Amino acid sequence: MAARLDARGLDAREVVRRLRRPRGFLSREVRAAVRQVVEEVRERGDEALLEYGERFDGVRPDPLRVPREEIERARAALPGELAEAFRTAIENVRRFHERELDRSWELERGGARLGQRVRPLRRAGIYVPGGHGAYPSTLVMTAVPAQVAGVEELCVCTPPGPDGRANPRLLAVAGLLGIGEVYAAGGAQAVAAMAFGTESVPRVDKIVGPGNDYVTAAKLEVFGEVGVDAPQGPSELVVVADGSARPERVALDLMAQAEHLSGATSVLLTPSGALASGVEPLLSGRPSEHITLVLVRDLEQALEISNLYAPEHVHLNCEGAGAALERVEAAGLVAVGDLSPVALSDYAAGPSHALPTGGTARWASALGTHDFLTRINHMRFSREALRELGPHVERLARMEGFENHAASVAARREKEEG
Numbered sequence: 001m002a003a004r005l006d007a008r009g010l011d012a013r014e015v016v017r018r019l020r021r022p023r024g025f026l027s028r029e030v031r032a033a034v035r036q037v038v039e040e041v042r043e044r045g046d047e048a049l050l051e052y053g054e055r056f057d058g059v060r061p062d063p064l065r066v067p068r069e070e071i072e073r074a075r076a077a078l079p080g081e082l083a084e085a086f087r088t089a090i091e092n093v094r095r096f097h098e099r100e101l102d103r104s105w106e107l108e109r110g111g112a113r114l115g116q117r118v119r120p121l122r123r124a125g126i127y128v129p130g131g132h133g134a135y136p137s138t139l140v141m142t143a144v145p146a147q148v149a150g151v152e153e154l155c156v157c158t159p160p161g162p163d164g165r166a167n168p169r170l171l172a173v174a175g176l177l178g179i180g181e182v183y184a185a186g187g188a189q190a191v192a193a194m195a196f197g198t199e200s201v202p203r204v205d206k207i208v209g210p211g212n213d214y215v216t217a218a219k220l221e222v223f224g225e226v227g228v229d230a231p232q233g234p235s236e237l238v239v240v241a242d243g244s245a246r247p248e249r250v251a252l253d254l255m256a257q258a259e260h261l262s263g264a265t266s267v268l269l270t271p272s273g274a275l276a277s278g279v280e281p282l283l284s285g286r287p288s289e290h291i292t293l294v295l296v297r298d299l300e301q302a303l304e305i306s307n308l309y310a311p312e313h314v315h316l317n318c319e320g321a322g323a324a325l326e327r328v329e330a331a332g333l334v335a336v337g338d339l340s341p342v343a344l345s346d347y348a349a350g351p352s353h354a355l356p357t358g359g360t361a362r363w364a365s366a367l368g369t370h371d372f373l374t375r376i377n378h379m380r381f382s383r384e385a386l387r388e389l390g391p392h393v394e395r396l397a398r399m400e401g402f403e404n405h406a407a408s409v410a411a412r413r414e415k416e417e418g
């Protein structure tokens, strides 16, 4: 049964406090358990990777790395319509993420050339979850931005099924994307394997991708050894709707994200008692336990709550939704209007569905090409530019007590001037 909350007399912070959501990846227990897994994999490599896989997934995949022929077979076995749907998704995600691609630049100031060289990572690791659901779509949403950024080596880890094999639809997507390196390994142990490298899994430079609390906590644990992207955990949706929204559609949207279960959270914020009462009887089954219907004073209060909650997805299903978009301050993705259900972007609209959760949208963004790029700043001074800036730098360096810094500049200036 869905929960109900009358928030009309409450302050937005209090509402967010009451909408408590699980953030198990930060809990002491999960982090301690994950630390041990990560340490063991770092020290014992494949042996620990396989042991923990057997403990948590009940199988010992052999081989760990999926043979290329199996990927090719899975691609060839993909039914035509499904292949077309995946190709459409890949194309839309590619086009969307090409738009956000940062490019190298240079500027010239007073004889100095300054700039940034934007470079793709050499090798990235992608985690594709697979414990309670199958997520071949997540491979599209993570690998395509990496490929657009120009990453040449992609390594994919995903938990094996009970037969010890990776999901064949995921392998088919790997085939469509030209990815040949997939390991049937999941959980914190797979993250550790990608971070430190094992006999079978060469280490990567950065790990991206969503997962459960253990996967997310493992990403935090290995951060520093490798780069990681933002925490992307259980799905979240806040629907901001008024009396113009149709209860049966709002109910379906709430149920859709709640369908991910394991910590998923769907929240309706509405000033319309009629909408809340219309939606409630349409919610059924296990997903409904993950849904809260909140009665607010007005759309103003709804947006204030949503901004503090900083959910993965916001769906604006109300009059003036286009204008309301400008007022969303924290969210992974905003769906605008009744004709834009979040499920479209989960699969094929274009923006990656790998999105920040657990309130991390306060400071993090959707996965994108920027996650797979580094920027190398550079400078090249002319005589004239050195003469201009040198004395300032020397003064600043001496002020901080760094005589050698000052001297290294002065030496050039004196030589050039003398």
Ligand SMILES: NC(=O)c1ccc[n+]([C@@H]2O[C@H](COP(=O)([O-])OP(=O)(O)OC[C@H]3O[C@@H](n4cnc5c(N)ncnc54)[C@H](O)[C@@H]3O)[C@@H](O)[C@H]2O)c1
Pocket (backbone or CB within 6 Å): 033, 052, 053, 056, 057, 128, 129, 130, 131, 132, 133, 135, 138, 159, 185, 186, 187, 188, 210, 211, 212, 213, 214, 215, 232, 233, 234, 235, 260, 261, 262, 263, 264, 312, 353, 354, 355, 356, 357
């Ligand atoms: N935010 C996003 O962009 C996004 C996208 C897709 C999926 N998701 C989320 O990803 C999550 C996927 O979770 P999942 O569980 O289905 O798959 P998962 O692959 O993340 O986790 C399964 C792994 O967890 C490990 N594990 C299970 N129990 C454990 C234990 N007690 N101790 C240590 N390790 C353990 C196992 O090794 C297993 O392989 C869902 O919450 C889903 O909503 C988020």
Ligand SMILES: N[C@H](CO)Cc1c[nH]c[nH+]1
Pocket (backbone or CB within 6 Å): 135, 137, 138, 234, 235, 236, 257, 312, 346, 353, 354, 355
């Ligand atoms: N809603 C998930 C992101 O939170 C993405 C997804 C994959 N498959 C279905 N949905």
Ligand SMILES: [Zn+2]
Pocket (backbone or CB within 6 Å): 235, 256, 257, 260, 346
């Ligand atoms: Zn979804």
